[in-house]
């Protein structure tokens with residue numbers, strides 16, 4: 423691909439707010455005319471990335487090029503971009519026409535040119551008959567259309583949209599999604615769209631950029647992201663998934679739920695811990711029979727309009743299954759998954775690893791605290807060490823004061839027979855915890871690490 427095919431090039435961009443890293447080494451190239459969606463949970467850095475493109479904030483490191491020009495230091499009004507915000511940000515005292523004409527008047531364009539441009543952009547958003555209406559008299563969806571008309575009237579090369587539909591009710595949002603897609607086609611300009619709504623991202627985009635914790639997790643088409651998620655975070659965030667711990671026995675053979683399954687994946691090595699992802703619609707459910715790979719008991723069943731959604735307990739693993747066939751709670755059923763529907767992913771980590779310092783033979787400092795540990799002989803006091811702690815050895819407490827340190831639950835992954843939690847410690851390092859206890863996103867917790875759980879390793 424030639425460089426000039428890209429209208430936006432983001433190279434090694436990081437953004438720090440004091441100690442806080444909002445974006446870490448972002449690399450992204452956007453093609454002219456593409457509809458790109460930046461998708462991720464609250465706080466992952468998507469708005470910050472958009473603000474860097476708009477020029478409302480400046481990068482801490484790295485470089486941004488738009489339309490071939492390095493614009494890292496260019497002020498917002500000199501960039502070939504325009505932004506549509508979630509709150510319409512229209513002037514309440516001006517009518518629709520004057521709202522859209524506002525920027526053009528500041529540029530001192532002639533009346534005739536302004537009129538032509540305003541009419542054209544109103545036509546683009548399907549609001550031709552609304553020129554002289556007060557913006558207050560319009561519905562939320564109509565106001566957002568006016569906001570888009572105001573943004574496109576300047577004929578930007580790139581339109582940045584920051585959750586533009588988030589304030590609308592569900593029905594209006596769905597209608598507007600379709601209209602946005604049409605508008606994108608008609609306008610032929612590049613859209614960079616921010617949302618935390620995965621369905622919206624799948625519906626609208628040519629390309630989805632999935633982010634978490636200030637980093638890009640995956641870039642791909644909606645189909646790629648849904649069918650081939652790069653890791654368990656993406657699999658969980660996009661659609662519903664069964665995500666389980668497994669072991670790659672050898673090429674084409676994976677073990678989970680105490681059973682060996684044929685799969686199509688190769689090159690993971692032998693006896694390698696992996697994440698296994700299976701979409702609920704890819705599991706066949708039927709009356710118990712010899713054809714079954716797993717046998718289980720239905721725990722719950724809900725009619726979802728077209729299909730049934732059932733949970734099935736196989737041993738101590740719970741599977742989510744979607745099928746047109748209905749089974750009752752308590753039924754014993756067989757489950758089967760085809761090899762190509764078993765997705766194998768490298769585990770990003772198999773235990774927590776922290777940088778630390780050995781204080782004396784029985785004390786080590788990491789995560790900003792001093793922890794007692796079992797006697798250490800591999801390193802000398804004062805030496806830098808690595809500290810490993812298994813996920814299931816970390817104890818979380820309701821009462822923050824009970825922990826050696828405190829933190830906040832940031833992400834919860836259900837893995838069939840336990841929860842895998844990502845906890846952001848107040849020391850600003852992530853701590854990964856396996857637990858059977860039920861926590862919610864955003865819960866404040868105390869974090870305790872027993873001495874016997876701490877493995878000190880020489881760096």
Ligand SMILES: Nc1ncnc2c1ncn2[C@@H]1O[C@H](COP(=O)(O)OP(=O)(O)OP(=O)(O)O)[C@@H](O)[C@H]1O
Nearest residue numbers: 439442444462463464465466467468469470471618
């Ligand atoms: N001006 C700022 N000063 C300090 N921290 C900031 C600032 N702006 C953003 N952050 C932090 O940077 C991180 C990313 O924020 P950002 O608003 O980009 O996330 P987001 O994915 O858009 O979230 P949301 O969907 O909730 O808006 C957050 O932890 C946020 O608290």
